[in-house]
Amino acid sequence: MKNAKLNLEMYVSLLKMTFRGILQYRADFWMSLVSIVLLNGANIVQLSVISWRFHNLGSWQVGELLVLYGLFMISWSIFSVFFFKLSKIEEEILSGSFDVYLLRPVSPFLQLVGGDINYTGLCDTLLGAVLIPIGLVMNGTHWGPWQILWFVIFVLSGGAITVCCRFLISCVAFWTVKAHALSSVFTQIYLLTQKYPASIFGKAFQVLVTGLVPVAYLNFYPACYLLDKPDAPAFLCMLSPVVALTLAFISALVWRRGLGRYNSCGG
Numbered sequence: 480m481k482n483a484k485l486n487l488e489m490y491v492s493l494l495k496m497t498f499r500g501i502l503q504y505r506a507d508f509w510m511s512l513v514s515i516v517l518l519n520g521a522n523i524v525q526l527s528v529i530s531w532r533f534h535n536l537g538s539w540q541v542g543e544l545l546v547l548y549g550l551f552m553i554s555w556s557i558f559s560v561f562f563f564k565l566s567k568i569e570e571e572i573l574s575g576s577f578d579v580y581l582l583r584p585v586s587p588f589l590q591l592v593g594g595d596i597n598y599t600g601l602c603d604t605l606l607g608a609v610l611i612p613i614g615l616v617m618n619g620t621h622w623g624p625w626q627i628l629w630f631v632i633f634v635l636s637g638g639a640i641t642v643c644c645r646f647l648i649s650c651v652a653f654w655t656v657k658a659h660a661l662s663s664v665f666t667q668i669y670l671l672t673q674k675y676p677a678s679i680f681g682k683a684f685q686v687l688v689t690g691l692v693p694v695a696y697l698n699f700y701p702a703c704y705l706l707d708k709p710d711a712p713a714f715l716c717m718l719s720p721v722v723a724l725t726l727a728f729i730s731a732l733v734w735r736r737g738l739g740r741y742n743s744c745g746g
Contacts, residue, residue, distance in 0.1 A: 488495050508566035539676050543616030543706050544636045550633065552607030557638025558645060560604070563597035565642065568649035569658050572590065578743050587738065626705055629717075633701035636719035640696050643726035646734070653737030667695045676702070678710040689715070696722050 539547070558565075568591070571577040579589035615622065622630065648665055651658040668688060677685050677699045688695040696719045702708065704716035 480556065490562065524606070529717040539619060539679075542614040542620075543683075543702065543708070544674070544676075544688070544724050545614030545617065547698050547702045547705060549607040549610035549614060550637065550701050552603040552610070553634050554637025554697045555601035555641055555673075556601065556607065556636075558641040561596070562592050562603060562642045562645070564591050565597070565646045565649050567664065569652040569662075572652050572656060575743055577741070581738075581741075588734065591674060612707045620706060622705065624732070630701070630705060633705070633719050636723040639695060640719070640722035640726055642722070644692065644694065644709050646730050650730075650733045650737045653740045665692060668692050669697075672697070672699060676710060693722050693726070 512621075528744045551606065569578070569592070571580075577587075583590060644665065645662075648658055648662050651661055669692075671680065674696050676690050677695045687745055690700070700711055701719060702717040703711040704713060
């Protein structure tokens with residue numbers, strides 16, 4: 480318990496130092512935020528145009544697509560704000576700077592995740608928080624306390640799943656040094672599920688994003704449950720917490736093995 484408290488205090492201290500460093504460049508700070516808002520705005524316009532042109536995607540109306548996109552944005556932002564540095568393990572190993580984490584008397588994991596904040600991810604959080612209520616109103620859907628509780632569970636589980644997926648891919652670098660190709664494949668898969676329901680791509684794709692790269696648990700399955708869509712069975716939609724815990728356990732094992740396997744290659 481004492482160790483956990485110490486680690487938490489250290490993590491908060493690292494985040495404070497990182498944020499102070501970011502605010503030294505205020506112009507870049509605000510320009511980055513604006514660019515993320517514009518990028519997400521373009522995605523929303525694209526969704527609206529597709530829905531207007533084709534009226535729906537499968538059985539999904541524009542309001543439901545906004546909820547789908549909003550769920551993804553909030554879940555993804557948990558990773559992009561606080562754990563984005565995990566995707567930089569390959570660079571740290573290649574440059575040799577990962578050695579520093581092993582020399583300090585602090586958890587290497589805490590040093591890694593506390594070393595940077597991707598503050599632009601906050602725009603994703605805010606956007607998702609705006610899109611979901613708008614989508615519910617457009618769809619004429621009302622959530623009661625039960626749905627709100629599951630929404631919170633889904634978002635936290637989705638965030639954990641995102642962190643673990645990116646973390647596992649990055650940990651491959653302990654064995655191969657470079658993991659960029661695998662990361663690119665993952666990026667292409669999640670971009671497809673970011674704005675579109677997995678069911679429109681067919682069964683083979685659903686199996687891929689459910690069992691192999693479980694990004695469907697970020698938004699597709701939660702949206703099916705919360706919007707009462709028939710595209711997926713209810714029991715599968717409610718597995719997000721189980722998937723998150725399983726991936727967290729696997730990630731911890733791989734991280735420990737990776738640290739044991741690590742050999743410095745920087746200069």
